[in-house]
Amino acid sequence: MNPTPHARAALATLPLSFPDPTGVVIVDGGCDWPAEVTRALRSGAAGVLVVQPKPADFAELLELDPSTAVIVDSTWASNPVIGAAAQAFQAAAADGSRLECRVILAPGSDFPTALLDQLILVRALLSPVSKVRVQYRSDHGFHAEGMTDTSMTVDLSVVCTTAVPAAATVRLLTSDGSVELLIPTGDTAEPARLTTAGPDGAVQAPTQYETGHRASLRRLRELMASGPADGLADLRQLHADVLVTRGAQRT
Amino acid sequence: MQSTIGVGFLGAGPVTQAIHLPTLARLGHEFTIRHVSDVDPAVAESVATRVGATHSSSLDALLDDPAVEVVAICSPHTFHAEQVIAACRAGKSAVLCEKPLAMSSTEADAIAAVSAETGVPIVVGAMHVFDPGWRAAVAQWGELPATSHSIRSSIVLPPNPRFEDVATEVLGRQPFPTPDRSDVEVLAAMIHAGVMGLAVHDLPLVRSLLPRYDDLRVVSAAVLAPFGYRILAVAGGKSIELHAVMSATWQPNWVLEAYANDVALRTEFTPSYVHAGSAVSTLTTAESARVFGPESFNGYESEWLELAGIVRGQIAPPDPGELVDDLRFTLALADAAAEAVRSTHNTEAAA
Numbered sequence: 001m002n003p004t005p006h007a008r009a010a011l012a013t014l015p016l017s018f019p020d021p022t023g024v025v026i027v028d029g030g031c032d033w034p035a036e037v038t039r040a041l042r043s044g045a046a047g048v049l050v051v052q053p054k055p056a057d058f059a060e061l062l063e064l065d066p067s068t069a070v071i072v073d074s075t076w077a078s079n080p081v082i083g084a085a086a087q088a089f090q091a092a093a094a095d096g097s098r099l100e101c102r103v104i105l106a107p108g109s110d111f112p113t114a115l116l117d118q119l120i121l122v123r124a125l126l127s128p129v130s131k132v133r134v135q136y137r138s139d140h141g142f143h144a145e146g147m148t149d150t151s152m153t154v155d156l157s158v159v160c161t162t163a164v165p166a167a168a169t170v171r172l173l174t175s176d177g178s179v180e181l182l183i184p185t186g187d188t189a190e191p192a193r194l195t196t197a198g199p200d201g202a203v204q205a206p207t208q209y210e211t212g213h214r215a216s217l218r219r220l221r222e223l224m225a226s227g228p229a230d231g232l233a234d235l236r237q238l239h240a241d242v243l244v245t246r247g248a249q250r251t
Numbered sequence: 252m253q254s255t256i257g258v259g260f261l262g263a264g265p266v267t268q269a270i271h272l273p274t275l276a277r278l279g280h281e282f283t284i285r286h287v288s289d290v291d292p293a294v295a296e297s298v299a300t301r302v303g304a305t306h307s308s309s310l311d312a313l314l315d316d317p318a319v320e321v322v323a324i325c326s327p328h329t330f331h332a333e334q335v336i337a338a339c340r341a342g343k344s345a346v347l348c349e350k351p352l353a354m355s356s357t358e359a360d361a362i363a364a365v366s367a368e369t370g371v372p373i374v375v376g377a378m379h380v381f382d383p384g385w386r387a388a389v390a391q392w393g394e395l396p397a398t399s400h401s402i403r404s405s406i407v408l409p410p411n412p413r414f415e416d417v418a419t420e421v422l423g424r425q426p427f428p429t430p431d432r433s434d435v436e437v438l439a440a441m442i443h444a445g446v447m448g449l450a451v452h453d454l455p456l457v458r459s460l461l462p463r464y465d466d467l468r469v470v471s472a473a474v475l476a477p478f479g480y481r482i483l484a485v486a487g488g489k490s491i492e493l494h495a496v497m498s499a500t501w502q503p504n505w506v507l508e509a510y511a512n513d514v515a516l517r518t519e520f521t522p523s524y525v526h527a528g529s530a531v532s533t534l535t536t537a538e539s540a541r542v543f544g545p546e547s548f549n550g551y552e553s554e555w556l557e558l559a560g561i562v563r564g565q566i567a568p569p570d571p572g573e574l575v576d577d578l579r580f581t582l583a584l585a586d587a588a589a590e591a592v593r594s595t596h597n598t599e600a601a602a
Contacts, residue, residue: 175477197501
């Protein structure tokens with residue numbers, strides 16, 4: 001299902017932040033999105049939202065004028081829980097040995113995109129993943145192992161089914177507890193669930209009924225308002241994750 | 252013949268004390284503990300005294316006791332095979348052997364042979380196999396064994412005393428050794444023990460979802476801290492992920508999942524030792540979810556009740572061939588995981 005219409009609908013929920021929504025270009029990441037982003041930047045867009053981009057070659061795009069804000073609206077990492085979740089995962093990281101990132105998707109999903117979305121998520125929560133090795137792949141999913149820049153091993157997996165809704169689950173077990181995050185797809189406002197367990201009990205973070213698309217648009221608005229020193233920073237991080245994704249596909 | 256079935260325990264450690272004695276206390280209408288044997292005479296006497304049973308420190312004394320109709324083998328794994336065989340040859344009514352049934356294929360062959368020769372029923376105490384929350388889902392899972400493509404077992408456990416100490420008052424608990432993780436053979440032994448001691452609980456369930464396992468391949472295996480494993484394997488065209496960690500957490504989480512394109516099964520088991528009811532299984536499709544359990548009794552109680560039915564001739568005993576196949580699958584996985592740990596270590600050392 002194309003998520004771009006959901007992103008366009010989310011724009012209508014921010015009427016004061018974007019009084020002139022025509023200045024915002026929403027790009028479908030499923031097509032030749034680098035060309036579309038390039039056109040938007042050259043035509044003077046006020047801001048650009050790239051919705052769930054597939055892995056693509058866009059090194060030339062990064063050479064363009066960085067004064068325009070571009071935000072990557074990623075399947076999992078755009079969820080509004082990410083800020084609180086990143087704090088929880090980073091606080092537990094020193095005491096955890098291995099991160100698990102498991103994703104449920106519909107059969108027929110594009111695996112390179114699925115892996116890229118996982119890398120973007122792990123980057124947002126903890127640290128960039130600098131290398132990935134695919135351990136097993138079939139028509140029904142894959143298992144891969146990665147290593148973050150902070151030397152934490154990451155188990156990345158995708159299972160394809162229509163039996164349960166698409167979702168990403170991230171878990172970090174520590175010596176005396178855990179941090180667990182369940183993120184539904186960002187097309188509805190169903191909230192993510194962040195639970196931190198420690199010696200004194202378990203705490204669920206307050207739920208946030210906001211779609212990932214709307215959270216991305218708020219981020220775009222903030223970046224536009226700040227007059228970004230580097231409006232392409234999101235794309236630069238995406239590019240690094242695309243390179244890791246492509247490296248993994250070759251192993 | 253006694254009105255209740257006489258039970259003799261070989262091994263009176265925490266599993267006997269915290270699991271089987273409290274379970275049989277709930278099943279007094281079916282069983283009476285007649286004899287407790289342990290290599291430590293003081294432990295044997297103390298545990299036997301609690302239940303008014305005879306005690307000893309020898310296998311022969313227990314097998315020679317005519318009041319013992321069912322032999323429950325709860326000794327260290329390495330003694331299981333010889334004790335199962337001895338109990339069968341002693342002509343007992345049935346044998347309940349704690350998992351694993353044995354520690355090698357040779358032992359498995361010997362057990363299969365003696366079972367066929369003597370006709371003594373053998374039940375392996377893999378309690379999750381008997382769990383009513385699991386069995387109810389199995390009865391309704393339709394084509395899942397054929398159509399499932401991804402299987403995952405995840406076990407997170409607090410230290411055993413958290414549960415043992417509310418199930419009984421344990422006598423003679425052994426301290427957990429501190430392993431030398433710099434030695435690859437120690438790591439290989441740890442993951443082998445992890446499979447034979449922990450993954451073994453769910454491997455018969457996993458095998459029931461596999462069309463075959465003769466093509467089993469362990470893709471990766473790692474020992475996790477403080478104690479645990481992560482094993483990725485492939486068999487019968489399906490991926491199998493086994494993940495377990497025992498830590499200082501208070502929060503147990505024991506889940507088995509299986510996914511097909513259109514059906515998903517998730518079974519959440521209660522922790523061992525305590526009687527916290529059965530597992531809860533959920534069979535889900537895009538349209539609906541069916542929930543099975545919780546029942547008020549767990550797999551331990553079910554396995555003993557099934558044993559009673561077998562002894563009384565009301566239930567057919569398990570096929571020994573299936574039990575041996577469960578063991579072969581477990582051994583193959585344990586051996587391959589240990590080899591994968593060695594291989595990874597050697598590759599990293601060479602790099």
